[in-house]
Amino acid sequence: MAVSALELRPRGAVVLMDAAxxxxxxxxxxxxxxxxxxxxxxxxxxxxxxxxxxxxxxxxxxxxxxxxxxxxxxxxxxxxxxxxxxxxxxxxxxxxxxxxxxxxxxxxxxxxxxxxxxxxxxxxxxxxxxxxxxxxxxxxxxxxxxxxxxxxxxxxxxxxxxxxxxxxxxxxxxxxxxAAQVLAFFNLHIALNALLYLGRKLLGMDLTFAERFASLDNLSWLLFLAATTFALxxxxxxxxxxxxxxxxxxxxxGLDLLAAVQQLPARDVGRPLSPPGASRGAAVLVALLGLGLLAPAAAHAQDADATAKPLSRAEARKRLTAVAEACEAATPEDAPETYASVDALGPAEGVKLDRFVRRLESLAFDEENCDGARAQLAQGLVTLGATVDAQARADARAASARAKDILSRPEFAEAAPKVEKEAAEPATSREPPGWIRRFLDWLGTWLKALFENERQQPVAPSEPRMSGLSVANVLVVVLVALTVGVLGLVLLRALGKTQKSADGEDVQVSTVDAQSLAGAANHALSRAPEGWAHLADELAAKGEYREAVRSLYLALLSRLHRDGAILYDETLSNWDYLRQFRGRAEWKAPFRELTLRFDFAWYGNLPVSQDGYREFRALTSPLLSAPSRPEVAGA
Structure with missing residues (x-):
């Protein structure tokens, strides 16, 4: 739905941002x-x-x-x-x-x-x-x-x-x-971590690795938050x-002035025309009737005219409240919409308002005629509303005339369309266009006709020249062609690698030199599985059960790598090995359980008792003592 014309006005940055x-x-x-x-x-x-x-x-x-x-x-x-x-x-x-x-x-x-x-x-x-x-x-x-x-x-x-x-x-x-995006960045981080906390505390979910990932020291998490904030x-x-x-x-x-003109009340076409001063005369007549100036006592009116002075709206509301309370009529607190017309009166009506209030006070206090005062008060408030409406219509017509006068000034006139000046140089002084320029001009003309709804026959110009649209279309065609070419190259390389892997050709198996790993104590392939298991038993005998669990897990990784179940790489995590597991199906469940226990013991700094080490050793022994696969042994 289109916005109201009153919204077409200059805005500040804060107001515009709030509107967005x-x-x-x-x-x-x-x-x-x-x-x-x-x-x-x-x-x-x-x-x-x-x-x-x-x-x-x-x-x-x-x-x-x-x-x-x-x-x-x-x-x-x-x-x-x-x-x-x-x-x-x-x-x-x-x-x-x-x-x-x-x-x-x-x-x-x-x-x-x-x-x-x-x-x-x-x-x-x-x-x-x-x-x-x-x-x-x-x-x-x-x-x-x-x-x-x-x-x-x-x-x-x-x-x-x-x-x-x-x-x-x-x-x-x-x-x-x-820059409020910075606040959204941190709020998003706090909200997601709060959800993880609630999931762990209320639902009992194991979210240790998710909480570790959702940390500000993780570069991938920071990139995710930045990109998500940008997208939001x-x-x-x-x-x-x-x-x-x-x-x-x-x-x-100057559309704000034009919007103000459009919001002014339009004249009813079916209503007969009236003289220019008819509406203003009607407003004055209603005001005179409503304020009691045509009361029967002419002498009293003359005395009031001599002593009347402009009355402020606050003073008028105060005195009218006193009259209403004295005569037990409705006060402004009881009926605020009835007395709203008092605050809407213009400054020019202050003297008439004073006469109206004086008349009511005379009836209520001097003559003690509360019935008449109540009737005069009700009639006067109704007439005040009609006076305000008539005054608004008169002011609206005056505002319309002023706005039209402003919009008729030369600075608000619609500018004539600019006509491009043709080059003043004669055609004979220009060099003939080359074949590249002629080809680009022909390609731009063809693409322009292609994107139009109704195809038009291109007319050969007498003097070929390059336009911005031609260059734009050529750039788009070149960009799309390069994109398609790069995609095709990537797909061909991927298909070629897949075909070579399927055929078994050009497959080279590289092994790690044991001598080069002899000094790498943290590398799983620096020892045989039996060596890691023997080291684990020695550490357990000394009471170092966390280190013993780590040695058993390295023995397991060494055994799985030698069987071809995993491809050991120091840059991969333990759960990457689990996702890439290609070993026996019955080994995957114990491998998952051992990985979970090892991560809690080693990275979670949980203490390991002697019973805990024995359970870990019992889960690891079937995997370490199982015979190798035939194809691996034969190889």
Whole structure:
């Protein structure tokens, strides 16, 4: 539903930010358009971080993060279009799908805006160490400006500055207020840790490793919180960008005055025309009747006129309350809506109000005619309401005339469309275009016709020239082609590796040199399983049961590695071994139990008694004493 015209007024940064937050709490379409892309960015960031930590190839994670970022730009454009339609649209309630179709129609321009904004923000943050990131803030409305189609995406910063106009300062303050994301970052961390605590205390769930992961000293957790906070603020960014453009338009075109004119009451067309002073005369006549100036006692009225003076509203309410209490009538506390017309009277009606109050006091106190005073009070309050309504209509017509007079000034006149000046140089002085320029111009013309709803036959220009749209479309085609090529290369390499593994060709098995591991006391392969088991028994005899449990677990890892059940690597965790377990099915359950006990004893610093070591030894013995698999022994 379109916003009321009274909302079209210049706003401060705090008011605009508050309006954006309120919009996001009431509208679900902007969340539906931004959350999928936010989830894609979060997943891509976590995959890239895990690839860096594990030393995996970074080609595929980087490609996925790039695609997720372009998807995010498309979603931001759709969300900005949805916000603009909700605020200023007149075709009923807009839908999220219609906004997504509008964004797909402007996909080339949005993709160029993504690359443009990423490059600009990177340069600003890098070259100025982030100091100019707030001052250079007009690009924050980039996606909303692209969806309005008010300029070339290759000159996006200039277009955004022109559309914002005097609201550029507000955009800088809005960017400062976006620092509230830091508070959201820590609140999200506290909330998730509180959920883990409740799950462990109330439900009895084993969440030790989840709590260890959700710690501020874990880089992966910090990246998850940062990316999630960024994704949750995506609807707010779209709403603030659209509201900033509306604010810039209001400041430049005087739409706040036009909105005030549109809110004035319209004249009823079916009512016969009346003289210009008829409404004002009717208001004066009603006021005279209501304030008792046409009372039968003419002499008393003349005396009152001579002594009457403007009466303040507070004094009038006080004196009317005294009259009402004396005559047992309704007081302002009993019926506040009845006495509201007293506070709404204009300053010009102060003398008439004084006459009305004097008349009531004379009836109530001098003549002790409380019945007449009550009747006069009720009739006068009703007439005061009619007087206020008549006064409002007269003031509205005066305000309409003033607003129309302001809007008729030259500075509020609609600017004539700019006509591009043709180059003054003669055609003979220009060099003939090369074949690359002719090819790009032909490709841009063909792509432009492809994206239009109605295909038009291209007309060969007399003087070929490159346009911004042609360059934009060429860049999009090149980007899409590179993306498809990289994806195809990655898939071919993955398929090639899979085929080689399936055929058993070029498979090389590397073993670890035992001599090089002789000095690595923490490496499971530095000893044979029997050696680790013998060391465990020696440590248990000395009473060092925690160290004995660790030696037994290393003996188990050494045995499983030699049987091919796991691939031992110091960079992997114990639970990574469990997830990659390829040994006998009946071994997996005891291996899980031993891993759980070892982690609680060694990493959880839980004390281990002699009975605990005996139980651990009893669970480990069947796995250490079992014969090797035939295929492994034969090998």
């Amino acid at each position: 937050l309120r919009f996001c709490t009431r509208d679900t379409g902007v969340w539906a358009l931004t959350l999928p892309s936010g989830a894609a960015v979060v997943a891509a960031v976590l995959y890239l971080a895990e690839s860096v930590r594990m030393g995996w190839p970074l080609a595929l994670p980087s490609l996925l993060l790039t695609l997720a970022w372009f998807f995010r730009g498309l979603s931001q454009g759709a969300a900005c279009h949805h916000v603009q339609e909700v605020l200023l649209g007149t075709q009923g309630e807009p839908s999220a799908w219609a906004s997504m179709k509008a964004a797909l129609g402007k996909m080339p321009a949005l993709f160029i805006a993504v690359a443009y904004l990423l490059t600009l923000n990177t340069l600003v943050v890098t070259l100025t160490l982030g100091l100019a990131f707030i001052a250079v803030s007009a690009q924050g409305v980039g996606y909303a400006a692209v969806m309005q189609g008010r300029g070339s995406p290759l000159r996006l910063y200039g277009v955004c500055s022109r559309l914002l106009g005097p609201a550029r300062g507000t955009a800088a303050w809005v960017r400062i207020l976006m 603020f995506e609807p707010v960014r779209a709403a603030t960008a659209s509201l900033l453009l509306v604010d810039g338009r209001v400041r430049q075109e």
